Amino acid sequence: MRQKRAKAYRKLMAMYSMNFGFRQPYQVLIDSEMCKTAHQGGMDLSNLLTTVLQGTVKLMITQCSIHELYLQGKPMQPVVDLAKSFDRRKCNHREVVPGDACLKDVIGETNKHRYVVATQSQSLRSSLRCVPAVPIVHVNRSVMILEPPSGATLKTKERSDEAALRPAEAELSKLSVSVKQAEIPRKKKKGPMGPNPLSVKKKKPAVTQIPRSEPTSTGSKRKREDEQDVADTLAGASQARSGHKRKRRRKTETKLSTGNDCA
Known part of the structure; x- marks a missing residue:
């Protein structure tokens, strides 16, 4: 063959x-x-x-x-x-x-x-x-x-090929029942109406206040010393300015005295 x-x-x-x-x-x-x-x-x-x-x-x-x-x-x-x-x-x-x-x-x-x-x-x-x-x-x-x-x-x-591709009658009945159940709309349960979410104000976040620490004895001493130093520097600066002016006045006085003598 x-x-x-x-x-x-x-x-x-x-x-x-x-x-x-x-x-x-x-x-x-x-x-x-x-x-x-x-x-x-x-x-x-x-x-x-x-x-x-x-x-x-x-x-x-x-x-x-x-x-x-x-x-x-x-x-x-x-x-x-x-x-x-x-x-x-x-x-x-x-x-x-x-x-x-x-x-x-x-x-x-x-x-x-x-x-x-x-x-x-x-x-x-x-x-x-x-x-x-x-x-x-x-x-x-x-x-x-x-x-x-x-x-x-x-x-x-x-x-026979077409029958093999098609689902059986039992499967078709199950599919029809499931489709009908899916098509039935479910009723919404009635209950108390809540507030409109757009009209409700949002809560402000709570600000946490940091507690102030009380001044200690060492801190008060340091503040006093700093104030005393500032006062001393200011006094020294004022004395320096006043002494410089006095010297200039003395020079002018001597010039005037010498001029008078020549005259």
Whole structure:
């Protein structure tokens, strides 16, 4: 198998596993036509289906499909032996029905048991494409192919993705209750009205007065001594000024006396 095809099949089976709950080993329902094709081409269905589905497989067949091979006579005995090597899937049909109708009844409308169908019947493949989540495998020129997902499968996948993104009904009811509680306005409690804060004067900060210290005896003595010193300096300055003037007067007197003598 080519690498690109193997990668595409791996993604496809991962999608079936994530969205529809397929698990390994994958249960593969095989019809009588697929058994004939495998016998004629010498194919090993177990290995081929393992590589195509990218996982372990469990091959199954219904009793109605085996009975359909019995009706074709002895030439189909090797094909019957090949079909008997697979696990039996009970179809609960009391009377034998054709293989296509039997597989349709086993798959049902939703493929509840997560079957992969390997068939060569064109009519069966076209009818199973209308059922969501049914992987279909067929052989084309000795190459086993896994068909891409049908439209019904893609639609159910989109619905499941949208449902996963949306919250559940219980969560929606809780959200609606919380929104209603938030929308209800709360009533203010009436009480005594306080004064207008703009009209209230601010209190002036209290000024702390520093207590004056009483003069001590040493301080009074120092003040007296300072006053006495100031008085002494003032007296000395006044005496100095008065003595200087007297000297000037004496000089003038002597000048006058000398002038008078010359005269």
